[in-house]
Amino acid sequence: MRTLDAMLETSPWFVALGAPARERVRTSLVVREYPTTAFVCRKGEPSDHWIGVIEGLVKLNALSPSGKCVTFTGVPAGSWFGEGSVLKREARKYDVIALRASRVVLMPEATFHWLLDTSFSFNRHLLMQLNERVGQFIGMVEHERLLEPDAKVARALASLFNPQLYPATGPQIQISQEELGYLAGVSRQRVNQALQQLEKAGLVKAEYSAVTILDLDGLRCFEG
DNA sequence: GCATTAACACGTA
DNA sequence: TACGTGTTAATGC
Structure with missing residues (x-):
């Protein structure tokens, strides 16, 4: 996964869009680079983007008051995350930190909500992703305890x-x-x-x- | 008993 | 040099 276009070609919801919608989405996206240990987002910031990892690896992280660190999940190249807070229009709940040099794509909230209002494939993909995450996190509790x-x-x-x-x-x-x-x-x-x-x-x-x-x-x- | 923290030497980028 | 790894010893649940 080297480029934004390569990333989009492997995103099923994007491939399913018509040409005009693809163009509209494509022109709204912004690409950013982060070095290792850099913050992609900080807890408490407004959630104004859906975030995709083009290259590298980022983690969703929380720090306890006493300074202990837990990682909820690592997000490798090719995947999108952060829809939960965008959907709820709430502040970021966790820090997002680059585990190594990473290229990230930001989809503005407005584009995200427009896709939600206009694209069945986008909704279906989002539902699949949320469902998959629920399963993953329930599994994590099970593993943690057992x-x-x-x-x-x-x-x-x-x-x-x-x-x-x-x-x-x-x-x-x-x-x-x-x-x-x-x-x-x-x-x-x-x-x-x-x-x-x-x-x-x-x-x-x-x-x-x-x-x-x-x-x-x-x-x-x-x-x- | 077993995992954690702390500390150290060593290897690698 | 800075960081990651492999190991050991002390400590705690």
Whole structure:
């Protein structure tokens, strides 16, 4: 995923639009670049855009009053997020931070609501995406309460490769073990141990600041 | 017992 | 140099 146009061609709701609507959407979009650790959005800001990741990886993040950090989800290239707050016309509820150099596309709120009012394919896509997210987050609660750390790390990794939400993701993801820890809810040291177990089981290959998935289905049902 | 934090040496970009 | 990794020791639930 290198360019905005490549991103749009893999967005099913966009492909389904007629030429005039595509043009209207296309001209309203703005592309921005962010270096690693930069804020794409901050908690409390107005939600005036739907956000797509063209290149890179961003995370939805929250910081506790005592300074602890949790990551709700990582968003890889090819996917859109942030519709919840735009739909409700409320302030951003979480920080969005680039995990590595990332190119992002912003769709203005006005375009978003116009699509909502005029395009069945857009509505259908949004419904699918929200439904998929509900399933993902319910799964997260289940894993958080029921699974051991090795399995939590396995599911956290697998969640970054949801083909419904993230259609155009290759098998390798560039993410540090510390960030995986924030995503899985375990310490960096424990992530390191878990990755060694998952590697031994032939499910992943751990690399420097990256993980390659070898067996996605195996990761999804890994229980130790 | 097991995970977490802290601390350290080492390797990599 | 700055950051990520692999490991160990002390601490806490």
